[in-house]
Amino acid sequence: MSAADFLFAPEVQKLLRVAYAAPDQPFSSSELARRSKLAPDDVARTLEHLVGSGILKRQKPKADQADTVSVDRTFIFHDELRSIALKSFAAAEPVRSMLRTKFKDSVLRAFVLGEDQDGTVELLVVHGQLTPDEAAMTAACQKLSKSIHRHLKMHVISNARFNSLTPRDPLASKLAAPSALEIIALGDTKARPPVERAGLLQSAKKKLAALSRPSA
Structure with missing residues (x-):
């Protein structure tokens, strides 16, 4: 071997x-x-x-x-x-499996940010149109924590918040660290991205233009 x-x-x-x-x-x-x-x-x-x-x-x-x-x-x-170990069998794979199974309709992206010396794994979840149920997420993390014998620290933010992260934001610096690992990418789940405000405004303008046209 x-x-x-x-x-x-x-x-x-x-x-x-x-x-x-x-x-x-x-x-x-x-x-x-x-x-x-x-x-x-x-x-x-x-x-x-x-x-x-x-x-x-x-x-x-x-x-x-x-x-x-x-x-x-x-x-x-x-x-x-x-x-x-962190990026494969010890944490990333079990967390990925849990999120894709239980929260496939709400989790848009997910990252393992790192692990401290006490074995606490820090995670970042980006949700789409639907926000994960807080109680369900907490229960799922507690169950998984017992299974992999690691504490899980979860950050759940919107896609808009994720896209607006600045270099000074603590989450941004952790995402840029070598230990950060994306475990769920865009398109990996059934979660739908939120409708952007610009898109809503454009849609409203089209509807208004259609209504203002003289009828034949």
């Missing part, structure tokens, strides 16, 4: 999803099996590879306690691997 194949093996992704959600927390094999929903044998076998590769490290157990592992921040590719 190549290094790339190993890194993106389902068992590895599931374990790293748990580990990177709480990078300073030690996990026992049994806790990892419970959270990842993997068989204990699969967890034990995958952990050997992850520890041997330097991605995870073992802690010396105290008396009457099981061995534990945690993320090794000194791993040479720690930052890159954490970024890959």
Whole structure:
């Protein structure tokens, strides 16, 4: 198995999803099996590879306690691997799937803005003509947060607000950061863009012109 194949093996992704959600927390094999929903044998076998590769490290157990592992921040590719995890199996894909399934009629665009050291993922959602139901969005985020073991911080703004962002706006600076990732682009969902005011004015002018024409 190549290094790339190993890194993106389902068992590895599931374990790293748990580990990177709480990078300073030690996990026992049994806790990892419970959270990842993997068989204990699969967890034990995958952990050997992850520890041997330097991605995870073992802690010396105290008396009457099981061995534990945690993320090794000194791993040479720690930052890159954490970024890959955020942009793929650990956060981006689950969030994309949730938004496209539950809010396909209202979410026009969506971005992962980044993740802090505590594992909180910051998201930006741009809505179209329809505004996502706040209670439904909150409930969906809470459910997903428990599933991926990450806190979600969601910003929901209109398309007009998005288009009017200035470089001084905190959201604009986060969108320009290398960690930002667009997970839903225009056209990915059934959400309809809002009707622009200019379009409404033009339509009104046409109707007025039609009404003012002399009848035959």
